[in-house]
Amino acid sequence: xxxxxxxxxxxxxxxxxxxxxxxxxxxxxxxxxxxxxxxxxxxxxxxxxxxxxxxxxxxxxxxxxxxxxxxxxxxxxxxxxxxxxxxxxxxxxxxxxxxxx
Numbered sequence: 001x002x003x004x005x006x007x008x009x010x011x012x013x014x015x016x017x018x019x020x021x022x023x024x025x026x027x028x029x030x031x032x033x034x035x036x037x038x039x040x041x042x043x044x045x046x047x048x049x050x051x052x053x054x055x056x057x058x059x060x061x062x063x064x065x066x067x068x069x070x071x072x073x074x075x076x077x078x079x080x081x082x083x084x085x086x087x088x089x090x091x092x093x094x095x096x097x098x099x100x101x
Contacts, residue, residue, distance in 0.1 A: 001072045003039055004079045005098040008066040012092035019091070026087035034071070037082055042069035066093060 013019075031041050044067040047060040066088065073079040079097050089095050 001074060002100060004071050004073060004076065004100070006042075006069045006071060006079070006083065007096045007098065008068065008088045009094045009096065010064050010066050010092075011094040013066075013088065014091070023087050023091055026090075030085070030087050034082060037072050038069065039072045040070040042067055 013023075027041075031038055045065055047065070048058065050057045050059060071079050071082055073082060076097050076099050083089060083095050083097070086095060
């Protein structure tokens with residue numbers, strides 16, 4: 001089994017307080033269904049510091065990131081199948097699967 005880093009990006013997901021609360025509950029249910037394939041549920045994140053060749057700056061980057069998880073799968077296609085019904089994806093988020101090299 002390989003471990004894949006999954007990053008979630010807001011894309012077209014609504015960010016209102018009730019929508020976020022509903023998503024968190026749905027993620028908990030999804031995590032139970034994913035079982036041992038979910039290696040680490042991860043957590044929501046927010047930008048705090050941006051580091052670039054221009055220096056260190058507080059704030060957000062143009063590449064918004066909502067959170068991350070780690071899943072185990074035989075390959076990236078299996079990881080994609082696992083994430084097909086993820087609540088954030090169903091609400092308009094983009095999930096990027098990062099494969100180890």
